Amino acid sequence: MSEGLISTAVTSALHEALRKAQTDGQLRLEVWPSLVFDIPKRAEWGDLSTTVAMGLAKGEKRSPREIADVIASHLQGDTDLFDHVDVVPPGYINLTLKRDQWFRVLTEIERQGASYGASRVHEDQKILIEFVSANPTGPLHVGHGRGAAVGDALARLLSLTGAEVSREYYVNDVGTQIETLGKSVLMRVQQQDAGDHDQNAALPEGLYQGQYISAIAAAFMESHPSGTRTPGEGDAVEIGRFAKDIIFHDIREDLRMFNINFDEVFEEHTLYDDGVVQGALDALRAKEYVYTADDADWLATSRWGDDKDRVVKRANGQYTYFASDIAYHMHKFNRGFQRLINVWGADHHGYVPRMIAMIHALGYSEDRFQVSLVQLVSLVRSGKPVAMSTRAGEFVTLREVMDEVGVDAARFFFLMRRSDTPLDFDLDLAKRNSNENPVFYVQYAHARIASLFKMAREQGMDCPSVSEVTLTELGLPEELALIKKLAEYPEIISESARSLEPHRVAYYLQELAASLHSYYYKHRILQADAPELTSARLVLMRAVQTVVRNGLAVLGVSAPEAM
């Protein structure tokens, strides 16, 4: 788990201390403990602390205090690393590092630049992240936007931690949906053809209601000039395909504008065209996981904890969506992906157990499949919720939100809460240019530093490299606090990637920005009469800027040079 420079050094020191205690016969260590550090809540508890002694007490049959003393005595020998080591009841070991150790962080950030935070925790994993996958029957709404932001951030996090990641969009283009879409457009075409221009009249229950249907109808009539005949029922499928192409084109356009690009768009119909569905079901039938009952075909998902078995082929001969999903996920594994991550709306959570059962049926371990559930977004304006009703087609589109608040604010807001909790998206707040707005606050930290460098250049100062400055000039508590914050970043990234929780990065950035603003306000950086101090501070500022930029990049938010 330890990925940062400091924690790597401290972990190996602790490991060494335990090993020595063992060879000296002071500790038995029949089970080797996991070496975990916390950042203490209070400064007087040191830079890092570990509860390892408390965990060992039972196995060693000694008090945590005694064990902590033994470990601490060995750690104290490492005078390069530790300034001092304290043991505090009931058995905490609190570590305070030499200031020089913290300065190494600045060297590391300068050396790694945009790669600072990267690691190899997911090395050799080939991961497929499927997200958005909205049906091409209407424009993307804000909920899709949140899923898009989350999926993309997960992709960035996982590839930053060493995985080979593919972003994929699955298009449901089989079944009744496209036909329903076709019927919806057809009705508007017929209306318009009959000279009825009241496009607000509701369509029958079950059809798509939005304004975009009328627009597509108009486009259809333009490309299929009338005069020959009025389109009828038989044209629904053709019109459906026509509409799907337009809608999907617009979806891709919205996503491009939202700064999200997919490596692959996977169309459901190819699973049927290429016999993948049939092949998957045959294979499962050979293993006796698929059986026939009541004229339908079932997958025995209850074998793996699902409430009941699930139909894959209906009595009327049609396959269910689940059948496509089985084939699709088998196909994902067959393409060489070790790990599959699906980002879904939380309203689909009931579908997860049968998916997990299916993964077992296909012969894979369930830890190779994860679903990240993304909860609803409610828009708030002037303190009041914005009315949204999918039924009446009155949803707010992703495009509208992007147009109103901008891509950066939208992405940051979608990612600043844990994705499995509902999100209140305050449109007024997202547009505000003040510290109340977290996106602004973080971006401003970056811009502020950029502006500082501009000013420095105007005064003939370039930002020096770490090796050229006297780092001991950085003696203020706020400076050390900033460096410690920067040192945390690699762990934030690896934890965020491990737990599939990008919001941790958003929180971290707000904390880092707060430390920066506070420091910047209190202490002047450019001081003509103190060139050594100025140089050291510029180096620190550049490190902060690098980390802010890197963190924003994980969220897909820009880091402006000026605001």
Next chain:
RNA sequence: GCGCCUGUAGCUCAGUAGGAUAGAGCAUCGGACUUCUAAUCCGGUUGUCGCAGGUUCGAUUCCUGCCAGGCGCGCCA
């Protein structure tokens, strides 16, 4: 009825692979602009971590039961 998620300060939310006196932003009150961006900063106030048990040296975190809210429970997609 069954299942999943959620319940932490007035509001919006972090924190929880068990650890020390539970945090942030907003709101509110009071301060700071001869300054590299005051687009900012500093300080004060705020808690039965839904309730009740259990496991543990130690529980907001794990287990059980309840309460409240959301979502889901088709040979729909």
